[in-house]
Amino acid sequence: MQRLAPALRQDNVPLDLISLIKTILAATKEISFRVSQAHLGGLMGSTLDENIQGEVQKKLDVVANELFKDILLESGFVRAISSEEEDTSVAGDQNGKFVVSFDPLDGSSNIDINSLIGTIFSIHEAIPDMDAEDPGQFQQQGNKQVCAGYVLYGPSTMLVMTTGSGTHFYVLDRTHGGYLLVERNVQVPKDTQEFAINMSNQRFWQEPMQNYINDLVAGDTGPRGKNFNMRWIAAMVGDIHRVLTRGGIFTYPADSKKPEQPYKLRLMYEANPMSFLIEQAGGLAMTSTGRIMDIDPTDIHQRVEVIMGSSNEVEACLSYYK
Numbered sequence: 050m051q052r053l054a055p056a057l058r059q060d061n062v063p064l065d066l067i068s069l070i071k072t073i074l075a076a077t078k079e080i081s082f083r084v085s086q087a088h089l090g091g092l093m094g095s096t097l098d099e100n101i102q103g104e105v106q107k108k109l110d111v112v113a114n115e116l117f118k119d120i121l122l123e124s125g126f127v128r129a130i131s132s133e134e135e136d137t138s139v140a141g142d143q144n145g146k147f148v149v150s151f152d153p154l155d156g157s158s159n160i161d162i163n164s165l166i167g168t169i170f171s172i173h174e175a176i177p178d179m180d181a182e183d184p185g186q187f188q189q190q191g192n193k194q195v196c197a198g199y200v201l202y203g204p205s206t207m208l209v210m211t212t213g214s215g216t217h218f219y220v221l222d223r224t225h226g227g228y229l230l231v232e233r234n235v236q237v238p239k240d241t242q243e244f245a246i247n248m249s250n251q252r253f254w255q256e257p258m259q260n261y262i263n264d265l266v267a268g269d270t271g272p273r274g275k276n277f278n279m280r281w282i283a284a285m286v287g288d289i290h291r292v293l294t295r296g297g298i299f300t301y302p303a304d305s306k307k308p309e310q311p312y313k314l315r316l317m318y319e320a321n322p323m324s325f326l327i328e329q330a331g332g333l334a335m336t337s338t339g340r341i342m343d344i345d346p347t348d349i350h351q352r353v354e355v356i357m358g359s360s361n362e363v364e365a366c367l368s369y370y371k
């Protein structure tokens with residue numbers, strides 16, 4: 050099996066980006082170890098603090114964030130970072146060529162039940178003449194990402210990553226400590242009979258989504274004429290990994306549960322990186338009004354509607370909005 054660096058060179062990834070990716074992955078190996086030892090290391094449960102999202106931070110959210118932030122800011126490759134757990138962007142090296150947005154621990158509500166969690170990252174080139182302190186560094190569309198990926202801390206620790214030449218799967222080999230390529234150019238099947246949504250929000254969805262999901266649930270007794278299965282891991286990394294592995298549609302639609310906050314998932318460090326991975330695997334990644342990666346970011350923590358996965362099924366869902 051091919052090691053990471055030769056696999057990236059095969060995709061003509063520039064050396065400085067390879068160095069940054071290796072730096073990011075060094076942090077994920079440490080997080081993978083801390084996650085596996087969390088019970089023993091007193092890292093289960095919550096802190097008393099809330100992040101800017103108004104969520105009580107888990108101890109592992111904080112540990113993973115500090116690990117990631119420190120290793121990136123000390124690397125010299127990074128002009129600035131933005132993180133789910135940081136109120137604002139944080140300046141790094143003015144000579145750094147890249148900016149990195151990340152979700153240090155995705156699926157935090159799964160930590161205490163020992164279920165799937167992960168780390169999500171998105172890399173853009175830094176805007177040349179802009180100051181490291183300037184949050185404008187992050188006002189770049191998702192279609193400008195040079196790399197995106199996630200690491201899934203599951204039975205095995207898996208890396209799923211793209212640099213624009215397809216989406217590839219890697220596994221952390223615990224014998225020699227490196228990520229090995231296990232599958233190149235994964236493809237999301239165009240059709241599927243599996244959907245993922247938090248059904249408990251149903252009464253708060255907009256009518257098109259209500260109708261779409263009702264028709265999936267009606268199965269072969271309804272207009273779709275076939276049965277659909279449902280899955281919800283409550284960790285985007287886990288649900289998207291299933292979609293990349295066997296197809297499916299994943300959606301976190303707009304809802305009126307909190308009218309001042311109609312969307313749940315964050316553009317910069319959840320929706321954009323997952324969109325790059327899904328599109329590079331032949332799927333679609335949309336809101337009900339357009340392509341996620343064409344959205345002009347206005348805030349590092351802005352939230353968006355998410356409908357992504359098997360292309361024909363995403364199209365079918367969007368047809369309810371027309």
Ligand SMILES: O=P(O)(O)OC[C@H]1O[C@](O)(COP(=O)(O)O)[C@@H](O)[C@@H]1O
Pocket residue numbers: 133152154155156157158247283284285286
């Ligand atoms: O709690 P819900 O409504 O099921 O939402 C689950 C969603 O929230 C998230 O956990 C949010 O991410 P964080 O855990 O990083 O805050 C997603 O991973 C997941 O898709």
Ligand SMILES: [Mg+2]
Pocket residue numbers: 152154155156285319
């Ligand atoms: Mg998350």
Ligand SMILES: [Mg+2]
Pocket residue numbers: 133152153154155156157
């Ligand atoms: Mg998180």
